[in-house]
Amino acid sequence: METTGKKKLQIALYWGAACGGCDVAVLDTNEFILDVAAIADIRMWPIATDGKYKDIEAMEDGELDLVLFNGAVRNSENEHVAKLLRRKARVMVAFGSCAHIGGIPGLANQVTKEEIFDRAYLNNPSIEPGNRTVPLPESHVEAGALEIPTAYKRVYKLDDIVPIDYYVPGCPPLPAQIKGVLLAVATGQLPARGSVVGAGHRTVCDDCRRTRHERKIKKFYRPWQIIQDPETCLLEQGIVCAGSATRSGCGVRCPNSNMPCRGCYGPAPNVKDQGAKIVSAVASIIDSKDPAEIDRILEDVPDIMGYAYRFGLPASMLQRRI
Amino acid sequence: MMSNGFEPKIVGFLCNWCSYTGADLAGTSRIKYATNLRVIRTMCSARIDPTFILKALLEGADGVLICGCHPGDCHYVEGNYKAMRRYPLLKRLLDAYGIENERVQLEWVSASEGRRFAEVVDRMTEQIKALGPCKVRTALAFDMAER
Numbered sequence: 024m025e026t027t028g029k030k031k032l033q034i035a036l037y038w039g040a041a042c043g044g045c046d047v048a049v050l051d052t053n054e055f056i057l058d059v060a061a062i063a064d065i066r067m068w069p070i071a072t073d074g075k076y077k078d079i080e081a082m083e084d085g086e087l088d089l090v091l092f093n094g095a096v097r098n099s100e101n102e103h104v105a106k107l108l109r110r111k112a113r114v115m116v117a118f119g120s121c122a123h124i125g126g127i128p129g130l131a132n133q134v135t136k137e138e139i140f141d142r143a144y145l146n147n148p149s150i151e152p153g154n155r156t157v158p159l160p161e162s163h164v165e166a167g168a169l170e171i172p173t174a175y176k177r178v179y180k181l182d183d184i185v186p187i188d189y190y191v192p193g194c195p196p197l198p199a200q201i202k203g204v205l206l207a208v209a210t211g212q213l214p215a216r217g218s219v220v221g222a223g224h225r226t227v228c229d230d231c232r233r234t235r236h237e238r239k240i241k242k243f244y245r246p247w248q249i250i251q252d253p254e255t256c257l258l259e260q261g262i263v264c265a266g267s268a269t270r271s272g273c274g275v276r277c278p279n280s281n282m283p284c285r286g287c288y289g290p291a292p293n294v295k296d297q298g299a300k301i302v303s304a305v306a307s308i309i310d311s312k313d314p315a316e317i318d319r320i321l322e323d324v325p326d327i328m329g330y331a332y333r334f335g336l337p338a339s340m341l342q343r344r345i
Numbered sequence: 346m347m348s349n350g351f352e353p354k355i356v357g358f359l360c361n362w363c364s365y366t367g368a369d370l371a372g373t374s375r376i377k378y379a380t381n382l383r384v385i386r387t388m389c390s391a392r393i394d395p396t397f398i399l400k401a402l403l404e405g406a407d408g409v410l411i412c413g414c415h416p417g418d419c420h421y422v423e424g425n426y427k428a429m430r431r432y433p434l435l436k437r438l439l440d441a442y443g444i445e446n447e448r449v450q451l452e453w454v455s456a457s458e459g460r461r462f463a464e465v466v467d468r469m470t471e472q473i474k475a476l477g478p479c480k481v482r483t484a485l486a487f488d489m490a491e492r
């Protein structure tokens with residue numbers, strides 16, 4: 024490598040509050056990952072390689088050419104490492120729905136930290152009654168004080184914490200998006216800072232092959248409650264679909280597999296609040312002019328918050344339950 | 346009590362053809378009513394995107410009033426039915442956000458109902474005074490200042 028005179032790209036991949044799926048998606052680029060290894064030094068990637076925080080701390084500022092950060096921020100460690108990597112990175116990418124808009128962990132913004140702790144550690148059918156084993160930020164053992172990260176009161180999307188150069192949406196992003204980002208950095212052909220890369224500029228509906236007919240409905244269904252027509256718009260069949268509010272670029276993966284879009288690519292361009300748009304779309308399909316009947320029909324949409332912001336509650340206008 | 350001396354800010358989205366004219370009538374008839382409403386005229390209640398309501402709350406409104414023509418009387422025939430269908434779903438969403446029920450209200454007010462318009466504004470103002478200020482703005486500012 025030295026002989027070519029060209030320095031290898033210095034990259035790091037990191038996860039905050041995430042499920043690991045984004046990291047697996049990077050591995051899903053298959054042999055491409057070997058090309059990455061040929062052109063880049065992976066300085067940290069917790070799921071696949073070694074690399075300690077202190078090694079990152081020892082770096083010059085801006086020493087990393089690219090950081091792909093997946094996951095939301097919901098504890099002090101997530102925040103600390105996000106800030107550390109931001110200092111060291113020339114280009115920092117919010118990678119995947121959680122970093123981009125809060126993701127599935129963002130649904131925790133509907134409840135308090137105390138409620139989560141209660142359910143996870145105290146009052147839960149799989150916990151012995153009376154067991155009070157809870158994680159403490161600091162505990163004292165014979166060898167000294169031990170610390171674990173402090174959980175925050177809510178979940179943040181990554182750019183609430185540090186400025187971000189690019190956003191790659193998706194839960195998880197597609198291998199082609201990942202290749203695109205790496206190649207763009209490698210060749211220096213970067214789009215305007217702040218843009219969403221590896222995605223489209225329309226809505227999922229715009230790309231969807233299913234036919235729409237201005238049909239209205241009297242009943243909503245969960246996907247498993249109905250045998251659907253594969254040619255007709257899912258919403259027109261009473262299945263709540265987020266396509267009209269969601270950014271295109273995924274190839275309409277879910278509706279093409281007979282599942283409604285859940286909105287993982289985040290709000291479409293010019294959509295200020297994904298959930299508000301989903302509320303409009305869902306309401307517009309109701310066939311009734313009677314408030315009592317409308318209310319009855321809506322009984323079949325049990326969790327509008329979950330439909331409206333499955334992946335993006337922290338990026339919504341109101342961000343959390345008040 | 347927090348609400349002592351508290352004057353809520355209420356944003357009113359009024360449809361041009363019925364409710365805005367009704368509000369006008371309240372004015373020209375010199376009916377006295379609470380001064381807490383800030384009126385935004387829209388061409389139809391169907392134009393009132395749920396985004397507008399969220400934005401009003403985010404920017405400091407303590408309440409939002411949506412007014413349109415009575416069902417059957419829409420200038421555009423069906424527009425107010427769109428509002429009628431959106432409203433209950435939006436309310437469910439707001440409920441999940443922890444926004445109290447009285448903060449966002451939908452009322453049908455015709456062009457001749459100046460008196461009723463005044464009563465709606467008075468009633469809503471009293472309800473929101475009792476609730477106190479909406480916490481959205483301060484809560485989010487706090488989130489960014491302190492984890």
Ligand code: SF4
Pocket residue numbers: 227228229231232233235255256257258259264265266267278283284
């Ligand atoms: S609502 Fe869903 S199924 Fe219907 S057109 Fe849009 S993406 Fe396709």
Ligand code: SF4
Pocket residue numbers: 193194227269270273274275276277278283284285286287288289
């Ligand atoms: S259809 Fe919707 S949920 Fe499915 S991958 Fe595309 S954007 Fe994500």
